[in-house]
Amino acid sequence: MSYFAAAVVRGRSGWAASELDLHDAADVDEVADLLRDADPAADVSLMFVESDDAYLVVLRLDEGEDLRIFGSDSAFADESRLGKLLLSDVEAPVVEIEEVEAADDEDRPAADPTADPVGDADLLADLGVSAHKLLALCATDGLLPADVTAEVCQAIGCGDEVEELRES
Secondary structure (H helix, E strand, C coil): EEEEEEEEECCCCCEEEEEEEEECCHHHHHHHHHHHHHHCCCCEEEEEEECCCCCEEEEEEEEEEEEEEEEECCHHHHCCHHHHHHHCCCCCCCCHHHHHHCCCCCCCCCCCCCCCEEEECCCCHHHCCCHHHHHHHHHHHCHHHHHHHHHHHHHHHCHHHHHHHHHC
8 A cells, every 4th residue: 555644734934744654653643643743833734645546534633632534435444554544433524425516627527426535524614625625626536636635735825835745
């Protein structure tokens, strides 16, 4: 299993991104601790975990507290140790994928009917990415997790930091 895990934190001087190694994490609390350690004084800490060009998990801490998690597909928990670690305690989202409006861009492929998102789809709403937008991005057939991360990060203002991290 290959994965990319990026911590994106917003502190007093703006956004900063760093790559995280999750191989030794025993549970989601240890993953949250790794995210906290990226910048203990951060107002907002996000982690984007992309796995095998198929799954995306977004974790969020506000001032180091109240972990919120969103996963693009519940199947990730069944298919890998990392997926189980991140999503085993996460429940279905409040907003179902059938309720999501069609993507704004008509050139995009139709939604993937097999996607089963879980968790808090609204975790980025105050940063400019609504639950509907996040669900639509994750359900768009043909968009890789890296594409979703890039689009979300551009929308919230940390796209350059994550792009630089990928290139390093």
